[in-house]
Amino acid sequence: MTIDTEPAVTSPAPVKRGRRRKQISEGAKAERRLGWLLCAPAVIVMIAVTAYPIGYAIYLSLERYDLRFPSQAKFIGLSNYGAVLSSPYWWHALWVTLIITAISVSIELVLGMLLALLMHRTLFGRGTVRTAILVPYGIVTVVAAFSWQYAWTPSTGYLSAMFGNGAPLTHTVQAIAIVILAEVWKTTPFMALLLMAGLALVPEDLQKAAKVDGATAWQRFVRVTLPLMKPAILVALLFRTLDAFRIFDNIFVLTAGNNNTGSVSILGYDNLFTALNLGIGSAISILIFICVAIIAFLFIKGFGAAAPGAGK
């Protein structure tokens, strides 16, 4: 991973191959110990909670194990993965997931940036604007999804009445559009918050200097502000994409995945909890994880050159 900036205070330890041990100074050793010590509690908690479950999930994915037919459980290696990857349900769900992720994250980035600028720069009513913008993120997701579902149900919802009562939640494309709308409304505040905090760290003086030099507002934004915000943008984009790919609550409440609107998480949930097929369900989970890992890897590689060293 690329978060490896030069430490600002202590001297770097010279590291030569083969003579490593002799060359490390006392200062560097102390620094190392402090580093490990500070990280230890977080690492211990994370490992203690997730090591067994993740290991167990991987193990289950290699077994044919359906809770309803317990006597038939046996080890079958990678057959579950074969079954999943050759199933049209998996590929359709993946396609739906990728579309929702790409569209919603793009909209949220642009909208989030606009809202961040608003929250940071607006002349009056900052407290009100900030609170109002952040509130959607704080509403319990299933409740928000329920209110959207109700709004779009024919003859009981106001949005449905506005658009002709055509039961949009049962048509695949329209339902996915509604899911994206619900996602964007709910999580743009997340982006906006992180981007605003990133905006706040851009020194005012650089902006003023650029203005004095004759740059337009747009130029100032693109040339001065954006580059300095790159780390905040990376964190916001990365986590938002990872979460968007694993979308579950909104789809579950709005359509329950019916009419071909299911994401990969819904597919995993159905096979794990409804069909009680632990082998297939775990295999789907591992595959989701692999997809997400690939996305994260691409992101960090893409931003990697720009992330460290910013702001100095």
Place this chain on the structure above:
Amino acid sequence: MATTARQKVGWGTANTVAIFLALVPLLWIVSLSFKDPATITDATFWPKKWTWENYRGIFKTSEFTRALINSIGIALISTLIAVVLASMAAYAVARLSFPGKGLLIGMSLLIAMFPAISLVTPLFNIERTLHLFDTWPALIIPYVAFGLPLGIYTLSAFFREIPWELEKAAKMDGATPFQAFTRVIAPLAAPGMFTTAILVFIFCWNDFLFAISLTSTTNSRTVPAAIAFFTGSSQFTAPTGSIAAAAVVITIPIIVFVLFFQRRIVAGLTSGAVKG
């Protein structure tokens, strides 16, 4: 610089549009909560008949109040622990060099990425064995574990931006290490820490999967899970009014929390010595 009327109108319009888009769906929920159950299926935005019945209904038994207390307590404790642990780790990541840093980052990302649906059942088994099932720690521990990656990433991104030389400069100006830290560094770290606190709190507050799987009674059931137990007037009727009323009630602490913390972010920015 004097603000022109045009600027005021411009920003005012932008404010209004943003607030409107953010709050209209929320107002729909508020409106649903005040609709009389007989008229709840009218397709009107505002209720034809206003009533407090939905609110009375959810507070009739102590189940919802208990769930509210559980939610607030569990979320606050988890946020506190997660932010403390994440700050320590993020400080180390941003300022110190030590082997295994990449591994830490990678591992936290791995945990953030793993689908929670397959982790729920093994976690349930562990907690049952440890007799933690259906207690506050049953939820606090997973929330801390899954909130840490977000916290570490966010905080290390912020900590990297802080000009740490200012601390040295303050010491040279005669401040004690403690004063240098609290007067110079802490205000600069505040925005990041409060941002992280808000994000982790809302993550714990919103969670449904762990809440419904790792609890079974009002001892530790939080609000999202409690809503799944609401019933309508018959087994086929959705308890829309009750859910809407519950949603309004549980959004109020969020509004308070956000109002409180967003001011802290601003305070942190304006009192810091961000120059040059």
Place this chain on the structure above:
Amino acid sequence: MKTFARRVAAASATTILLMAVLTACGGGSSGGRVTLNFYNFPDNSGAIQQAADTCTAQSGGRYKIKYNKLPSGADGQRQQMVRRLAARDKSMDILGLDVTWEAEFAEAGWIREWTGDNKTKAEDGTLKAPLQTATWKGKLYAVPYNSNTQLLWYRSDLVPTPPKTWDEMINMAIQLAKEGKPHLIEIQGAQYEGVVVWFNSLIASAGGSVLAPDATKASMGQPAIDALTIMQKLAHSPAADPSLSVQMEDANRLAMESGTAAFELNYPFVYPSMKADKPDLFKNFKWAQYPSVKEGEPSHVTIGGIDLAISKYSKHPDLAFEAALCLRNRDNQKVAATKGGLPPTLANLYDDESLQADYPFRKDILTALENASVRPQTPAYQNVSIVISHAVSPPTSIKPDKTEHKITSQLKDALVSKGLIP
């Protein structure tokens, strides 16, 4: 702002203290009489709590029945129970199961068989169809608590004599549409369990079934095609509600109350609701048997309901059997019928005159229950249900021959839980 060290110390101490206190507090039960944990759907009417209290009092101090609520949706209830049964949780005794879960729970080894005296008591006076839902591979695994079945509800001001068959009803609706009067037929068409009930009722009324009796392969065939033809005909006729593809039971009730519909296929909960909400329409609100498919033959509606089973991991199975039998005895089922509106499973209750005020249609429900059909009984029922619901909803997409073929071929894999479900 405190230093990190102090905050860490304070936080750690608080957490450890809190955890210690909570861990010590949880899990110590009072000594003395046995507590039997009864898990069932959340009941607002108070009938279940009343039954639990009555049976506790009648136990003579030997046990106390604690009524624990499960989530209000059937899927949520099943998940909670499955998770804990799979973990061999000893703290559940009596389980309220939906009528489609018995085969699954029995095959997984989670519920106990009813034998000997308990079995005799459970079967005594109980209606046939609910008893069938509690049976798997010839053994009894639960005792029926309540049942539920659909009737045909219609407006007598529009329809002087109720139709006897589906074709007749659809033709009546088309005629009403031509006359410009309310003419919709309300039925559940969304992609969920309700549409499976509709399909199953039709195929049973056509003389067939989804699965062969041994539940190892599909049956389907011509009766399935007949059933699908009816569904397709309705979906494409003016009698279909525009929201058919998204409607569940409550939406049907609301549509009927709004006055746009002439017919409704729904559960008895619509009766008290119409009475309270729309007294004008209620004057002409009548009921009849579910329409049949074949002329002259009665229909075979598919039933719902709850059966009570005993967990394999219960620490007090003998007491639990006794408590379950008490919870569903005549008196308690009567309370459930009057307070909760749930049809009983004991035949002689339907003769009880005191139910007349709230349950004037009880004789028709009895007839329906005596001719009733049940949904396919297999441990893989969830898979079967998903295959069917995805194939027949939205109903406008049905093409009888193709759809029958699609369901039959997908059932083959579904029954052995092969591959993925959507």
